[in-house]
Amino acid sequence: MSDEVRDAVLTMIRDGELNEGDRLPPERDLANQFGVSRTTLRDAIRELELLGYLAVRQGGGTVVRNPGGEALATPFRTLLRGHPHLAEDLVQFRHMLEPEVAALAATRCTDEDAAELRDALERQRRLVDAGRRLLAEDLGFHRLVARVAGNTTVLHVLNTLQALLHDLRSRMLTGDQPDLGLQQHTAIANAIIDGDPDAARRAVHEHLEAVERSIVRDQGASPREVSEP
Amino acid sequence: MSDEVRDAVLTMIRDGELNEGDRLPPERDLANQFGVSRTTLRDAIRELELLGYLAVRQGGGTVVRNPGGEALATPFRTLLRGHPHLAEDLVQFRHMLEPEVAALAATRCTDEDAAELRDALERQRRLVDAGRRLLAEDLGFHRLVARVAGNTTVLHVLNTLQALLHDLRSRMLTGDQPDLGLQQHTAIANAIIDGDPDAARRAVHEHLEAVERSIVRDQGASPREVSEP
DNA sequence: CTCCTTGATAGGTCCGACCATTCAACCACT
DNA sequence: AGTGGTTGAATGGTCGGACCTATCAAGGAG
Numbered sequence: 395m396s397d398e399v400r401d402a403v404l405t406m407i408r409d410g411e412l413n414e415g416d417r418l419p420p421e422r423d424l425a426n427q428f429g430v431s432r433t434t435l436r437d438a439i440r441e442l443e444l445l446g447y448l449a450v451r452q453g454g455g456t457v458v459r460n461p462g463g464e465a466l467a468t469p470f471r472t473l474l475r476g477h478p479h480l481a482e483d484l485v486q487f488r489h490m491l492e493p494e495v496a497a498l499a500a501t502r503c504t505d506e507d508a509a510e511l512r513d514a515l516e517r518q519r520r521l522v523d524a525g526r527r528l529l530a531e532d533l534g535f536h537r538l539v540a541r542v543a544g545n546t547t548v549l550h551v552l553n554t555l556q557a558l559l560h561d562l563r564s565r566m567l568t569g570d571q572p573d574l575g576l577q578q579h580t581a582i583a584n585a586i587i588d589g590d591p592d593a594a595r596r597a598v599h600e601h602l603e604a605v606e607r608s609i610v611r612d613q614g615a616s617p618r619e620v621s622e623p
Numbered sequence: 624m625s626d627e628v629r630d631a632v633l634t635m636i637r638d639g640e641l642n643e644g645d646r647l648p649p650e651r652d653l654a655n656q657f658g659v660s661r662t663t664l665r666d667a668i669r670e671l672e673l674l675g676y677l678a679v680r681q682g683g684g685t686v687v688r689n690p691g692g693e694a695l696a697t698p699f700r701t702l703l704r705g706h707p708h709l710a711e712d713l714v715q716f717r718h719m720l721e722p723e724v725a726a727l728a729a730t731r732c733t734d735e736d737a738a739e740l741r742d743a744l745e746r747q748r749r750l751v752d753a754g755r756r757l758l759a760e761d762l763g764f765h766r767l768v769a770r771v772a773g774n775t776t777v778l779h780v781l782n783t784l785q786a787l788l789h790d791l792r793s794r795m796l797t798g799d800q801p802d803l804g805l806q807q808h809t810a811i812a813n814a815i816i817d818g819d820p821d822a823a824r825r826a827v828h829e830h831l832e833a834v835e836r837s838i839v840r841d842q843g844a845s846p847r848e849v850s851e852p
Numbered sequence: 853c854t855c856c857t858t859g860a861t862a863g864g865t866c867c868g869a870c871c872a873t874t875c876a877a878c879c880a881c882t
Numbered sequence: 883a884g885t886g887g888t889t890g891a892a893t894g895g896t897c898g899g900a901c902c903t904a905t906c907a908a909g910g911a912g
Contacts, residue, residue: 431866453874483776490723547712682905
């Protein structure tokens with residue numbers, strides 16, 4: 395019964411007995427420890443790997459990971475592979491969801507959240523001044539907004555969608571005008587800090603419309619196959 | 624490598640060589656056919672099972688399925704297990720998303736869609752007249768709205784969320800007043816058929832507020848463990 | 853005709869062996 | 883002593899064969 399083993403390992407991870415980066419004992423030892431065969435243990439490990447909790451490398455051991463949006467994206471990726479309008483669908487989805495997330499964030503923004511938003515903007519400002527793209531910082535900004543909104547489910551879903559958009563290799567968020575992206579982010583952050591849901595909604599709306607205009611230039615890119623890293 | 628086998632089977636499913644309900648050959652035969660050991664084949668099958676493409680039953684064979692929201696829900700379920708405010712988060716999420724989905728549906732509703740919406744309402748009417756709950760019909764209705772909106776990604780995400788809500792065993796959608804649920808569904812459908820996005824948005828908003836009121840009575844219910852069916 | 857038994861079928865688990873990869877310790881050469 | 887290639891242990895990946903268990907349908911007892 396590999397399910398029991400899987401749940402046991404999962405519980406160890408959740409309870410903090412196994413932290414991110416820890417190496418699991420060798421499969422042979424772990425199998426003995428659980429009193430099952432290596433086959434059964436491997437089934438359990440395989441499953442947890444698919445769920446993003448373990449990273450397995452031949453010869454290198456099995457390492458505990460913390461599943462983020464990337465892990466959740468795997469089934470979606472498989473399901474949507476070859477979907478013709480995937481990029482448009484994803485952008486449209488964000489268009490529907492993110493304004494509301496920002497509006498919710500505006501009603502819940504604490505002083506600490508405001509400070510974090512200002513920090514994020516400052517980081518972006520430095521990158522733009524250095525003439526660089528935002529990319530990673532941009533993803534972090536949108537995740538930060540979702541976090542301020544205080545809804546874990548929304549956070550995970552947005553992370554998943556971002557992983558899928560990342561597959562498409564689109565320069566989705568900042569487009570080719572980093573300064574414009576920063577300007578729009580500033581408007582979003584200010585509306586949230588001011589606690590103005592309507593302004594936040596509008597600001598995100600405008601930001602995403604800019605995104606939608608930029609993504610049509612990225613047709614033809616196809617999502618990574620499920621077997622690729 | 625089991626990844627190749629997995630992709631090969633997946634391709635067969637996508638290309639229609641294997642249709643939903645078909646039974647896969649026995650593992651031993653299939654392993655020979657692919658020229659790999661049964662262990663490797665089982666790894667591939669295991670993965671496709673987690674992705675929702677295969678249903679495996681000891682003694683009964685392996686059957687091809689079409690993955691819906693339930694399959695995508697598995698990683699989320701694992702990730703969100705034990706999350707304290709899961710039910711509230713989910714309802715809030717729908718509160719953010721579904722009004723926009725209905726609004727989009729209103730702008731895209733064709734005559735065929737309108738006919739389907741009317742059919743769905745008729746089925747619900749009969750159930751209510753018979754004094755029964757809506758449950759399954761209700762899920763189908765919300766899926767239908769997402770389908771009319773024409774965004775596959777939204778459809779899958781909503782299916783996933785519905786699967787999670789189903790775990791919570793909440794009488795989320797219809798509450799204890801089936802007639803009220805039907806009334807609200809009628810308002811939603813009419814707004815979509817009339818092509819009135821604002822009205823659709825408002826109708827869904829009201830419907831979900833009723834949901835939010837009913838869900839607070841279902842506290843204490845916990846999501847199914849990942850090992851349960 | 854119904855119900856139980858029974859046997860074949862197919863997935864679940866186990867074992868032991870061997871292969872492939874990784875990584876670190878070791879040694880030779882400079 | 884430093885550098886670089888070599889070697890060997892550790893570890894996951896695959897294999898084949900055996901046996902267990904659940905399922906289901908065919909056949910026999912009532």
